Amino acid sequence: MGVRADPTDEVAQIYASACPRLIGYLTVLGGNRADAEEVAQDAFVRLLENWRKVRTYDDPQAWLRQVATRAMISRRRRSTTARTGNRRLAALQGDGTTAAADAGQIDLDRALQQLSIEHRAVLLLHHVHDLSIDDVARTLGVPAGTVKSRLARARAALLPLLSTSDTNGSAS
Structure with a gap:
């Protein structure tokens, strides 16, 4: 009877090798390190949740990068929508401040x-x-x-x- 590797340990190995580069990429992509760290953390949680399937892929890090990229794009779209709404609201209220x-x-x-x-x-x-x-x-x-x-x-x-x-x- 063979001992199966703990999925947490396998994901931890990927985390150790991929996380710094992923956070760097997401920081430049999203423009904010705090958001990048949060998105990366969420991506690793999803990796752990889907590890049984993802571990069979040729490149699990590519899957991780895809999940993180899509999450950051969604986050930035929501942020842009919120900023646009706030600018419109400020314009309606007569707030003339501009950068x-x-x-x-x-x-x-x-x-x-x-x-x-x-x-x-x-x-x-x-x-x-x-x-x-x-x-x-x-x-x-x-x-x-x-x-x-x-x-x-x-x-x-x-x-x-x-x-x-x-x-x-x-x-x-």
Whole structure:
């Protein structure tokens, strides 16, 4: 009679190896470390709950990344909806406060925050996590063509944000 490994121990091994990188990815994706830690924690809870099935997958970490990415996208959409509603409410109440634009250079984090969560996700998964177009498509549950178009649009949107300090018109 063989001893079966405790699923908690198996998930703990994945947690030790994947959690720091997942939190880093989610922090950039969502723009907030506290949210990233919470989403990662929720993703690991779901991994533990589904471990019997997920342990048979070729890459359980890909499943984990997919669950976390979708959860962060949902969280950011809800947050954006709430902020939009609050701005509309403030406008109706006559609150004329607006954020002043920062002068000078725009850093990468700030530029990424200007993108939609969907565009940010494809950029990070493809360029930071080195996933192929097909892997990004599987992670996000969208067609490969959608990933390609989101990548193109995200790059086009980032270009002017990242080149504001380059006024001499040099091409790279």
